Each structure stands twice: as structure tokens, then as C-alpha cells.
Amino acid sequence: MCQQIPALSVAAMWRVNKMADDIDRAGERIDAEMTARLRALPTFNIPSLLNCQDCGEEIPSKRRAIGAVTRCVDCQNNFEGRR
Numbered sequence: 001m002c003q004q005i006p007a008l009s010v011a012a013m014w015r016v017n018k019m020a021d022d023i024d025r026a027g028e029r030i031d032a033e034m035t036a037r038l039r040a041l042p043t044f045n046i047p048s049l050l051n052c053q054d055c056g057e058e059i060p061s062k063r064r065a066i067g068a069v070t071r072c073v074d075c076q077n078n079f080e081g082r083r
């Protein structure tokens, strides 16, 4: 009877690892997703705002380069209902 294999703890470990992985990747995934979505829209010839229309903070030039950017990352996330 060697059924003492800790199947449960392996599953628990896997879950913890996956969770940490998700947290690690959440930031860049959201950013990549947003960039991809913005690129998919034909907005590249629409100028971006210098400052976020919601909080007035300066939008980084790298972000403005996407085109038609009117919000900083934080406000865009809020606008899209991400929390």
C-alpha cells in the first residue's frame, strides 16, 4: 500500500506556480494585448494627445507613437474596465 503519493500537494504546487506565473505575466500581457488591439485599429494616422484626457498626466512618447492615444495606461485600463 504505497498510495501515499502526495498527489494533492503536487496539484497545490502546480496551482501556486501557475498563479505566480499569471501574476508575472499579467502586466506584459495586458500591455501586449492593448498594443495589438490599438495596432489593429486604423488609428495610426490620428495624432495622440500629449496628456491623458482623464487624469492630465503626460502620455509617454512611446505610447503616443501608437496613434490616437488619449489616455495614459492606467486610465485606459480603467476605461476598458480592467482592474
Ligand SMILES: [Zn+2]
Residues within 6 Å of the ligand: 052, 053, 054, 055, 056, 057, 071, 072, 073, 074, 075, 076
Ligand atoms: Zn490618465
